[in-house]
Amino acid sequence: MSDYILSQQEGGVLRLSLNRPDKYNSFVREMALDLQAHLRKAEEDSSVRAIYLTGLGKAFCAGQDLAEATDPNGPELTKIVTEHYNPIILQLRALSKPVVAAVNGVAAGAGANIALACDIVVAHEGASFIQAFSKIGLIPDSGGTYTLPRLIGQQKASALMMLGDKVSAAEAESMGMIYKVFSAETFAEESFKIAAQLAKMPTKALAATKALLNESFANNLEDQLALEDKYQTECGLSYDYREGTAAFLEKRRPEFKGE
DSSP states (O other): OOTTEEEEEETTEEEEEEOOGGGTTOBOHHHHHHHHHHHHHHHHOTTOOEEEEEESTTEEEOOBOHHHHTOTTSOOHHHIIIIIIHHHHHHHHHOSSOEEEEEOSEEETHHHHHHHTSSEEEEETTOEEEOGGGGGTOOOOTTHHHHHHHHHOHHHHHHHHHHOOEEEHHHHHHTTSSSEEEOTTTHHHHHHHHHHHHHTSOHHHHHHHHHHHHHHTTOOHHHHHHHHHHHHHHHHTSHHHHHHHHHHHTTSOOOOOOO
C-alpha cells in the first residue's frame, strides 16, 4: 500500500488519515484502492473496535482528482465510480465497527459523501460541505443521492445538489447533516474522544445497531420489529450484555470486550 492513507492504531481506535494534502486529499485510483484495503484489514482485526477517518492538511477531501479523471490514459468515469467509490461506501456501511468521520476542512463531491456515509460525522468549525458535482456537469455519486435526502430531507438535498451551495459546519449541524461541530482549539481532541469512547463500548451491539439502521431504509415496521428481535436475541447472548447488566446491578463501570 502507498502513503496516500496513513494508518495508526491507538488503543482500540484505528486512525486512517487521507494523505494528499497538496491536492486537498483528492482521490486517485491508488489512494481509493488503498483505503478499501485498510477498511478490509480493519474489519478482520479484532483489536480494532472503532475507526477514525480524517484528512491531513487544510482539507478533509476534495473528492476526485480531476487531472486523473480527464487524463485520456486514466480510468474512465464508470471505472472511478464502480471500482473506487462504490466499494468504499459499501464497506463503510457494512463494517461491523463504528466509523467516525472527523471533517477537518472542506469536504467536497465524493469527499463529502464519503464523510456522510460514516456512522458519526463531526466537523472543525472551519470545515464545509459541498455537493460540487453540478458545477462540472455531473450527478452526485458515492451514495450522495441515497444518504443526503435521508439526513436532511429531499427538498434541502435537492437544492444543495443542484445549486452546489457551500454549507458551513455550523449550518450542517443545524440541518442534521452532521452530529456536532468543535472549535479549532478542541476539534482534534474532542473528535478523537468520540472514537475512543466507541472503542470501549459493546462492539457487537453497535454493529447490530448499524445493521438495523441500514435495513430500516427498506423495511416496513413489521419487518423491522422482527429484525430487532433477531439482533436483540443475539446481543443477549454476548459477553458484553452479561458484563453490562452485572455492572449496572453492582453500580460499577462496565468493562466491555467487544465479545
